[in-house]
Amino acid sequence: MAAVSEPSRSALREPVRARPARPDASMSLLVDLSVDALDPGYAAAAARKKAAGVPDRPRWALVGLTVAAATLVIVVAAVQTRASAPATAKSRTTLIAAVDRQSATVDRLEKSIAELSAEQAALRDASLASTSAGAALARRIAAAELALGNLPVVGPGLRVTLGDASASSGNSRVLDRQLQDVVNALWTAGAEAVAVNGQRLTAQSAVRQAGDAILVDFRPLVSPYVVTAIGSAVDLETRFGASRTAARMRGLSQLYGLRFDYARAGRLTLPAAPDATLRYARPAPAASPRGRS
């Protein structure tokens, strides 16, 4: 980069000393930058030529080549920028499309899992029904599956609705903790089966927040959240209404305008939960009655 020197034609060989020493000489970077903007070499070359008396005949080929190279660099940069700008947008839309496609695949596979396990259960029941011991076993399996949440169930119960407030302040949204509390209060009140927005909850279900969405079993749900619980409708309503969770939710709904209400329902239908996959738990070796075949 530019050495420090004056671009005047006469003061060439005694560059720095000719100048009066400034007190800020060592800190004059920015001043030098703007004063010596022109490469000092030009002044030096001009002075040399003047001294030698050579006529000024630039080698145009060389100059032309350099100008062409410099222009090429600039054009290449411009072309590169133009080419890569839509590429980022394109990769984003491609990613979104891939996500959508994969979720559709997951949905399809889950549906086929449900169909296959229904078929498997039907076959198992058919083969067990031939003997009386098998029939007893089939009844036990059905009871266990009902308790596990592996079968769709119908029955009376309570429908609790939570919803974000219309105002968009930080406290106006339903949090995963509140949803968890409501679900737990319903279990405590004696619910036999619980679902949130049609997602059946089992012993392995998780209700948690991820960004703006509340995930139930890794499925994002949006407000309003309808928690349906099957059980004795009257008992559920009484106990849930008397629970601390309900009291707190009533307070929140008065303070921040969250939606919170619950009502008895004569007939609720809860879907089956997706099959539980146990990765680590296996039957204990002791001779205990086998649950599922």
Place this chain on the structure above:
Amino acid sequence: MIVLLAVAVGVSLGLVLQPTVPLDLQPYLPIAVVAALDALFGGVRAWLEAIFDDRVFVVSFVANVLVASLIVYVGDKLGVGGQLSTSIVVVLGIRIFSNAAAIRRRVFRA
């Protein structure tokens, strides 16, 4: 005339060939662009001040690009490549600006 021709050649080469810069060289592209602009503006100003010299022009362009790329390369190795490349853009940008101002003064006498 030759200069204009060279500009035309450079633009058409870039547009026709559409060369893709290898990924390893991409961090140096902005530096090369600023150094090229600096050399061009410096050359124009020197021409207007009647002290243009072909050797100085060529050497200053090549050397500026190389030194700037070297500084960015070293900065990359030290983990301050982005900052050093910003500093080069700032320094050369100031030079471009003052050269452009000098050209403007020459051309418009204002």
